Amino acid sequence: MQKITFIIIFLVFQVGMGQVIVVLDGDNHRPIPNVIAYNTDKSKTSLSDLDGKCDLSKFGQGERIALMHIGYQTVRATKGALLKKGRLYLELTAEQLDEVVMSISKWEQQRKDIPQKIAVINAKTVDFTAPQTSADLLQNSGKVFVQKSQLGGGSPMIRGFATNRLLLTVDGVRMNNAIFRGGNIQNVISIDPYAIRSTEIIFGPGSVIYGSDAIGGVMNFYTKDAQFSKTDSINFFGKGNYRFSTANMENTVHVDFNLGKKNWAFLTNITYNDFDDLKMGSHGPTSYLRDHFVTIVEGEDRLVQNPSPKEQTPTGYNQINLMQKVAFKPNNNWNANLSTYYSETSDYARYDRLIRPSKDGTGLRSAEWYYGPQKWFMANLQFYKNGKSKFYDGLKITTAYQKFEESRNDRSFQDPIKYMTKEKVDAISANVDFENKRIGNLRLYYGGEYVFNKIGSKGTELNIETTEQLGSASRYPDDATWQTLAGYINSELKAKPNFTFLSGLRYSHVWIDAVFDQTYYSFPFKNADLSTGALTGSIGFSWFPKVDLQLTFNGSTGFRAPNIDDVGKIFDSEPGSVVVPNPELEPEYAYNLEIGVQKNFNDKLMLKGAAFYTYLVDALVRRDFQFNGSSEMEYNGELSNVQAIQNAAKAYVYGFEFGLDAFLTESVSVNANLTLTEGIEEEDDGTNSPGRHVAPTFGDFHLIWKNQKLKTDLFLNFNGEIDYDDMSMSEITKDYIYALNAEGNPYSPSWYTLNFRSQYQLSNTLKLSLNLENITDQRYRSYSSGIVAPGINLILGVGYLF
Template sequence: MQKIVFIIVLFLFQGITGQEIVILDEEDHQPIPNVMVYNWDKSRTTLSDFDGKCDLSRFDQGERITFSHIGYQNFRSTKAHMLRKGKLYLALNAEQLDEVVMSISKWEQQKKDIPQKIALINAKTIDFTAPQTSADLLQNSGKVFVQKSQLGGGSPMIRGFATNRLLLTVDGVRMNNAIFRGGNIQNVISIDPFSIKSTEVIFGPGSVIYGSDAIGGVMNFYTNNPQFSKTDSLNFSGKGNYRYSSANNENTFHLDFNLGKKEWAFLSSVTYNEFADLKMGSHGPSSYLRNSYVVTENGQDELRENQNSQKQLPSGYDQINLMQKVVFKPNNNWNVNLSAYYSETSDYSRYDRLIRPSKDGLGLRSAEWFYGPQKWFMGNLQFYKNGKGKFYDGLKISTAYQKFEESRNDRGFQDPIRYMTKENVDAISTNIDFENKRIGNLRLYYGGEYVFNKIGSIGNEYNVEILALSPSASRYPDNSTWQTLAGYISGELSAKPNFTFLSGLRYSHVWIDAVFDQTFYTFPFNDADLSTGALTGSIGFSWFPKADLQLTVNGSTGFRAPNIDDVGKIFDSEPGSVVVPNPELEPEYAYNLEVGIQKNFNDKLMLKGAAFYTYLVDAMVRRDFQFNGSNEIDYNGELSNVQAIQNAAKAYVYGFEFGLDAFLTESLSVNSNLTLTNGIEEEQDGTDTPGRHVAPTFGDFHLIWKKQKLKTDLFVNFNGEISYDDMAMSEKTKEYIYAVDADGNPYSPSWYTLNLRSQYQFSHALKVTANLENITDQRYRSYSSGIVAPGINLILGVGYTF
């Protein structure tokens, strides 16, 4: 009798386990949890578990069932057919309108409800494109233009704005500090692309949520989070990566590992990059070649011929990135996250300054010009609480400390004096954000922010002949401070199932306190004491007049308050010109309108378009100035024209952005982006000049083939021309970085590259990448960039998950 019972139980157990299938992602074969499975009238439903396993026992054998998940295409089949296959691979939607974004309100919202354009770059895309730095990560999206003054850099341009008119955040913490400059900035390279889970780029003003600087856009980088164990045992996992790039003999090593229990989880990550000198392409303007460079031997500077004029000497550098996260989750309502990030580069040359010709045009102006190590540390403690509160349904509290360190070192050819400045910023920030969704179809988001920056700045002169160090003028007023206090409220109203309305307001107040040292320069003022406020707002809607058609309209304002770089900097902005402090600055304001349209043709073709217009008043721009009644002063031994940042212009920028996604077959798809931008700065005397950070027309076209474990991407990147007449005045003085037109004037030529990416998944654990970029070996320099882009470039990568 017992034997019969055992046989029956065993039969039933086999019958149950034989009813399971596994649901996996078509691209990376990762399990997909929470796939909803239902019959025709949804009278029977089930969900896949964390491991992608799904029990179909509640359905009849011949019953037709549907598999549905946000972000994936629906799949329909019979139960019997699925059980024979055992596995189901789901494909991503043509356009994931139901994707969740965090950037607009700092809380999860569906992308389809957002009236602003947002570009999402997920971990799969980052892994496939294999960017060297996070600047390359943005550029690879095809939607963000990136300028580079040197190999160790990358300054994004979005909708005609750049540098301190764009905002960077890491895990919700503001990275912009009080010395972010109007010139090109390189801080984005401090963010390790191997640690990034996703990146969200907001196009247009984001001042309602993020305050000052968010005029042209916001770039939010979200890093990987520790994973908890689903059982009582310890969960251990990790990943190792290696990447090689032939254009600069890159060697990159990455390792991360995760330890997880039910309530505790730890994630450690380390990446080391070694970049040698970058080699440019063979076909392009000869003026880009590096024909000579300076070598210092026995204390003497010598101009030496470059044996390989395509090699950009010196441009290489090293970098290390570290990240440690600890998460404690005592229950489903509370989550405490402690994170630490550290990035440090070696010294690296500012290449565009090293190729400046001397005054007589026969040699080079500088013997050396390099940045000291760029260091960034952030410690971030975040508390999350879910559940019904008296005034909220969700609460986030974030307190962060950041330390920035950078230095500049330059010495003229055969000049014994090396001029050195060193800066550091201590930044403290506290954010408190609430979500409340209790008022019918209205969701409210509100909160406050406080940021405090303290700047340390010193200057020195070092005599390389007698090895003597002496003090000199600092770049910024030492011990100056910048702080802001703000509060905001925004709302999302689902007026109808197909119509969502969003609006918000923010008030920010900014204080600057800086005392100027009179030791080296006799300033006509003693300090800069600024106190100013700004009210910004946004209003917009997302409307689906048909299920396959989306229309969006968004109006918003943004502002940028002066920072320490604006009011207190002393710096040679270009050969023969020096920027001096101006404590009389006022904030600049932007008014923006954006209209978007998106059409889905049977999940086979998706067309997207957006038009935008931004008007900037009281624009802070660098213009000629007087210092103590004089147009010229002596700076580092050279008589230089005086300039200062002034509220001297108005500006307007407008343009169009287009996108296309086409799924030709199950394996073959097409993706393309195109951005056209125009911008004008209007001077006080009524004259117009082209905007400095208005990128040329740029875009890409991708032909993507995916089959089982292999993915390939044959694509073209292209940039339009910027003629001499359409070039900003500040760019026209940099003849040494541009090609020469038929009239002998500098201009930025158009260019294109043909590229091939491929990735093969040998197993769940092992993945190999082989990319060939710039196949035709074009020699090109992106607009406003000092360094020439890589020539033909073989990239090899291997990743192993354990």
């Protein structure tokens, strides 16, 4: 009898357990509590618990059930179908007014309270757009213009600013270092898109929170967190991805896995990319074709005909990205995270330098021009404390060590001497940030930052015939240092339920110490000893005069202090020109105004617009210079015009940004973006010229259809023309990367691409994607880019959850 009773109890228990499903977030796999399940007439309801478990035992087997949670898409299915799945992944809704962002204060704030324009790219969007690199991730947003000099690159442009006037951060640590240059940079590709949880882009100055370099905007990359278990059992899950694309025969493999207990959690992330040479499209300027390239035949440089002119030889490279996170939570108030990141590329060619014509126009100038491996390592230790204290409600301490390594290698055609420079940067940083929510409707954010960079730079000449190596001038003064110390305070006042006021101040001080080696060049100075500071501020508001109408205003200032690249660099900037050091530099300073409007029409149509104006004084620009009283000097065996970075200009940039989100049905939506920017640099003598980093008019238009398993996106990308009269002087000298107009002058033609993306959820664990880019096979080169964009490109992907 006892045995029968036990069996009955066991069977009842099993049946009960078999009536439960687990509801999880589709992005991070976290349990979602308080998901309500109800039948058609709402006579039966059930609620998920803290572990996401939802009991469906009260519903009939064939009864249709809806599962709903604010912020997530509602799912409807029969009880039998839900129990068969066991786990249900809910997806975020397309637009959330209460979306939380962290970029403005380093603490969580409601996006609707922020007066500055912010674009948010979440992990779900990254998964669907499937970018090759983080540069492509930014470009896919439709709000950021990206320039590429080579396949292994991507230099964002925001509101007329680029390179060292934009700031990159990873998990709260600034990635910009003392040798970030004014020319196009590719450090963003060191960030693995498969590791990203969210990307937040601030448009306009962000110097109050982030200090120097944040003039045009800030790009904050937040990587995935290690997840704790909410029960006594171990929480183990992971994901694997494979991606293949035809335009450069890409093979990408990714895997990540999480192991979590209640107090400890570990996350491992690995991605490997292999790219072959990139193939351009069929319809466009013939001058973009790669008709010839240089190869070595029997020890001698030969200019040979390219059998496949649409193939850009050489552009291929490979890359590995690793991330390891360890999280420890001793109690509900403290949290400690140790994160390590590593990225390394193979050698990769700088394609735009390999297509430069020789002086007589009969061949190519360079036989070799390539970057050595680009390496980045960061160890980041963060402590978080929550809970009431006398001076704060939240404390965040962030300490980090970074090591950057890069090198340049170039050799002229039929010249046995290869010139090589190698740079290393050791960077340490410490941030202390506080949040105070104790003063009524006023929230205060304040803190301090210290950053120290030390530069190692060496130069070598290699005779490829004899293999003899000799020392040569380094790119930067070896053992130079750059450091900054800063303090800030930022406030958010909820003056009324529909009116939020934000303001902030920051003071930053910067020191540079560099000693110039006189071995190879007789500099008219021995060292650069710079000590300078800057006060920046911001003020703005977010106002909802009506529930469906938002108006924003923001006024802010930004600055960029000279770095080692500005003060101490010597390199060839363009054919026939060489940049020399200039220790007499001051910070450049920006003043910015921005207004924005957002109108919601019955949750069916969302219109967004922003207008901005930025004025830059004491702008650091490259201009003609004299070295030891001469306007010319010999560099790498060539008589070259002398230039230097100088506080020689003012600049103003203004523009308009528009966005549209339309929800036509539950399955069909439309998304569009349009950006128009104009900018002028004004010299001290009163002459004007177009801004170098002012992107052409650009935008996109997306038609999206989706159901519970399939999502498709048919979209158009387009760029406007920049004619000859609107191009900066520095771009006009690079006529070999541009098309020629009827008068034989370089210009950047307009272009468009038609594209298609799709993703199909085959099961709870298996996801397939098929994308077709540049369907009409256009041959185009984005403004200022050295490499031609991909032609028609088939992309296949598979993702597996375990």
